[in-house]
Amino acid sequence: MTRTYWAAGTAVLLALLFAVAATVASASGGDGDGSRTSARAPGLYSPDAGFARDMAVHHQQAVEMSFIVRDRTKDEPVRSLAYDIANTQANQRGMLLGWLDLWGLPKVVADEPPMSWMGTADGHGGHAGHDTGGHEASGHEASGHDTGGHEAAGHDMGGVAAKPGALMPGMATKEELAQLGAAEGRDAEVLYLQLMTDHHKGGVAMAQGCATQCETPAERALARGMVEAQQSELTLMADMLKQRGAAPRG
Template sequence: MLFAAAATVAAANGGGASAGSGAPARTEPRTPGLRSPDAGFARDMAVHHQQAVEMSFIVRDRTQDEAVRTLAYDIANTQANQRGMLLGWLDLWGLPKVVADEPPMAWMRAASGGGDDRAGHDGHDGHGGRTGDPASGALMPGMATKEELERLGAASGRDAEVLFLQLMTDHHKGGVAMAEGCAQQCGTPVEKALAQGMVDAQRSELTLMADMLKQRGAAPRG
């Protein structure tokens, strides 16, 4: 806190000195707009992460396999923390966590040349994939449906492990696509860095989950 205050004072003093010497004054970072990629990604990924946390807690109680339980714990812990950061940024920016008329992934369509983010509601994410069927609970790329979550909750042992790994593989693939979108399109440096970190970490976990599925005589879906 003291460091932050000192940095603020130093920046203010530095800005005054620059103005006196004729150098351009430093400008404050622009707060993201309501429908910017920064805000859209924060809202959508917070929802996406919440389902990963939910699936991780489900499988934790459906198997005694230490490797799967450890992976589930790591995913739940990491994504819960990241979700808190995303929601915290929305609070900091004074933006809502939910926009009633905003379809999932609108920020990616708009940033990729889809025009106004109210247009193109054909269920596609603008990158060749589907955003999901809201009625089934699959709101964004890779998200599990309500039926799949129910199946996971009813499974046990190896069946639960395989289904969790398959669902989480799909989930990570969708999450990587979303995070790549923010890494390319978001304007807030710290959010771009977080998004790139998600890409790197989830790609590593995708490799791990492929190996874990192979050990169980299974493979990723699709």
Template sequence: MSPALDRRTRWVAGSAVALALLFAGAATVASARGDGTQPVPRTPSSASADAGFARDMAVHHQQAVEMSFIVRDGTRDEDVRRLAYDIANTQANQRGMLLGWLDLWELPKTAPDGQGPMSWTTGGHGGHDMRGMEGMDHDGALMPGMATRTELGRLREARGKQAEILFLQLMTDHHKAGVDMARACARQCTVPAERRLAQGMVDAQRSELDLMADMLAARGAAPRP
């Protein structure tokens, strides 16, 4: 990521990180009360779905923010720029909340040794086949749906309609994998506020997937197979 892009990303996310600690504190205290019969643990473990989702989705969101800033510089189309702004703003704020939870729980932001991306999901990787990815260089793609370094380079170089189509295709892949990951947290996470956040991601990103399909069709293109 270029220094200028990194500064813009941190600027968008900055206030979210500070506010996230307040939201996370309230959410964790609320979850500790439970229902009087089966109280939810106050602090999830590092190997829990709660911590795993927070770590992995923070990484996933960071790339979505990066791609959104790249395309805003590559096109003047207001519809695409508006979508990119909405994605960057929403996902930067959500990323701040996820990192805030990890800070509050005093858990590392990197996975424990031996735990690969999305290893916290029941049945493995949110429905995605990750066999062979651990320990390998997949051109910078850390998880399913994430763009490779080569694809990010192509997006930076693209302009106009070419940039719009590539962004919409890459973000479609990104959202599909993000929806699967969020669904896994909605099923498995124990902190109620985190489950609600995950379900909100599912609903919002499914709506954006429909929008991006329409935008691709309007440009004579389609999502990648």
């Protein structure tokens, strides 16, 4: 068990180091006047921009769930895991939103379905006909469970499926978040671990998509760090569920 915690902690640290390196690489990518960074900025519907927008929303819900369970249990291992997840994903979310600012791109695109960037070799995510030059965001930034007008109805997005009522694969529904907020003790611990297991599985699929499709080296490195960290935490959470006489949901 100690070895598993160590592995998860190491993976989280690596993800954070990737994030810091990514910021430095992006910030110093220009040649003094910012022209190089601007010339290489991803397009509005590119995998780079789509991943940044979608993963920022995905991460926000993980942070929200982690804060919820922190107040619903006194179990130190679960509280420690929740703190690590909240801290790591809040930092990574800030990194992703910072890139969008750096690229001069909106954080929300009203006509962009969630995860439409996945599975597109041309990097246009199903919007190849759009002019990306003057596109403005007209929607509201999605929180952990706000669908922003694009609620997923269990259909397939980028090769992975979102359950009915969830915005993206792995994300919890409003009803599940309410259940977590009402649970206490072991019930809260088990539900959190199950919801976060689903959440990580969806996050790993998204990060693997960016690691394959994104063109920005720093973003690809961050995505690979996310995959490593979340896969390690999946192993950890499976062990924690087993200790509580439960298992991940099907």
